[in-house]
Amino acid sequence: MLGYNIAMANSEKRDRISRIEALQELWQHSRRVGKLAVTLGGKFSLKKGELEVLERAAKLHDVGKLLMIRLVSGNGSLTAKEREKLRYHPALGVLLVGLWLGSTGREVVMQHHEQPNGLGYPRGLREDQIHPLAGILAVADHYDALASDRCYRKRFKLSKVIQMLEDEAALGILNPGVVEKAVKLWGNGVR
Numbered sequence: 001m002l003g004y005n006i007a008m009a010n011s012e013k014r015d016r017i018s019r020i021e022a023l024q025e026l027w028q029h030s031r032r033v034g035k036l037a038v039t040l041g042g043k044f045s046l047k048k049g050e051l052e053v054l055e056r057a058a059k060l061h062d063v064g065k066l067l068m069i070r071l072v073s074g075n076g077s078l079t080a081k082e083r084e085k086l087r088y089h090p091a092l093g094v095l096l097v098g099l100w101l102g103s104t105g106r107e108v109v110m111q112h113h114e115q116p117n118g119l120g121y122p123r124g125l126r127e128d129q130i131h132p133l134a135g136i137l138a139v140a141d142h143y144d145a146l147a148s149d150r151c152y153r154k155r156f157k158l159s160k161v162i163q164m165l166e167d168e169a170a171l172g173i174l175n176p177g178v179v180e181k182a183v184k185l186w187g188n189g190v191r
């Protein structure tokens, strides 16, 4: 019985630690994506106000995951049901901080997992239906996810990251025009 209790306490402690790590990772990823999105957005002819909306949306794009921290604190492998749940995080983010995002910011957060090929979520938008700022945010988000250490895996080598971004553009997962600018910007690493 004592052994069982100790094992339970240890497993609860591990769960708590992995949730704290997941929160830290979420915070750091959001901060980096905020910076990356603004740098990338600077390569397009955006107005100052649009860049501000992009930065705010980029910093808050995954805030909905706070409501599902147990899901994102695992080892990166999710069941089909958990993956389905995770698809609600853009909408939850809009519910949480929508007032602060403004109408364009809400669309950008809502659309950050949409794909030009129509296979993204939550609405399966295609090509021009996707807000241009959401297309920029998606590339910054993918770049950071691939180029940074995660709780459950190490970062990919830069050459691999660039190759993966180009492959995703070719498959219609990311906007090719945005990926082209990102490769020019970060092909030799982020400075």
Ligand SMILES: [Fe+2]
Pocket (backbone or CB within 6 Å): 061, 062, 089, 112, 113
């Ligand atoms: Fe996300």
